[in-house]
Amino acid sequence: MQFFDRLLLENRAWADDMKASDPEVFQRLHQGQSPAALWIGCCDSRVPAEQICNAKPGELFIHRNIANLVHEDDANVSSVLEYAINALEVDHIIVCGHRGCGGIQAAVSGGDALQALPYVDRHLGQVKRLVAEHHVALEQFSQLSQKVDHVVELNVIAQVERLAEMRLVTDSWQARRAPSLHGWVYDLASGHLDEVCRREVEGSGSESAEPDWQRAAAG
Incomplete structure (x- = not known):
């Protein structure tokens, strides 16, 4: 068959x-549909959002791209965010990366790894910049896999920070004090999800909605 x-x-x-x-x-x-959360995850076939969360149809609104990135100038992700926030009024946005991510590994490895994949190379531009910014810290890791997994966490945090600065999100914080932002990492070897950061608006009735930043220790 x-x-x-x-x-x-x-x-x-x-x-x-x-x-x-x-x-x-x-x-x-x-x-x-009335999903509670928007999931921004990686395209990797081993990371099916609904299954790893044991979620039912209708509970997650999902956008996936290589290395779970948020690009302000990407009409695809921006339209998904706009619909999720303004039409569906989700209460949460989850950015989920995963250990052993091939896109992150290509950005960390550099060299000729992406020459044959120009679209992927361009898409991963912000990850390569992230690697360059943290190159000193990455030297403490002796194995490539360790560097990759560290950048996976840094990348998730960076995407949550990027979301927190987007007008779509800040306007929603002002209007209804939601959505909260969550940064998660999925471990392929164990099947477990770990939270690495969270950002949510606290209080109510104030003129300015200031996000509360929480960085969790990776499990």
């Missing part, structure tokens, strides 16, 4: 199982 034929069959089996446990599930989903 061809791979794509198997996927179609698996879809039917999945739909039947869903209806067996909850006969009205697809009727409810057809009526609309």
Whole structure:
């Protein structure tokens, strides 16, 4: 059986199982969505957002790109943010990176790693700048994998900081004191998620919404 034929069959089996446990599930989903969170994750096939969080259909609004980046000039990510914040009014935005990320490794390795992938190379520009900014700290790690995993965390923190400066987010903080921003890292070896940072607005009724910055110790 061809791979794509198997996927179609698996879809039917999945739909039947869903209806067996909850006969009205697809009727409810057809009526609309009200996800609690926007997930900005990596495209890596080993990091399926709903499965690693054990989330149900309709609970996560998802955007994925290589190395889970936020580009202000990227119409794709900006439109996703706009819809999630202004139309769906999500309460949380999660930026999730993962250890062993191939995009991060390419940026850390440098050299000829990205010559054959010019679009990927351009996309990873901000990661390469991040590596350059932290090159002294990265020298303490003797193994490439350790450097990569450290940059994975730095990159997640950088994306949360970038989100916190975007007008879409700051306007929403002023209007409804949401969404809170969360930086997570997924460990492929254990299947566990760890929080590395969080940013949320505290208080209510003030003229300026100042974000409270929390950096968690990596697990």
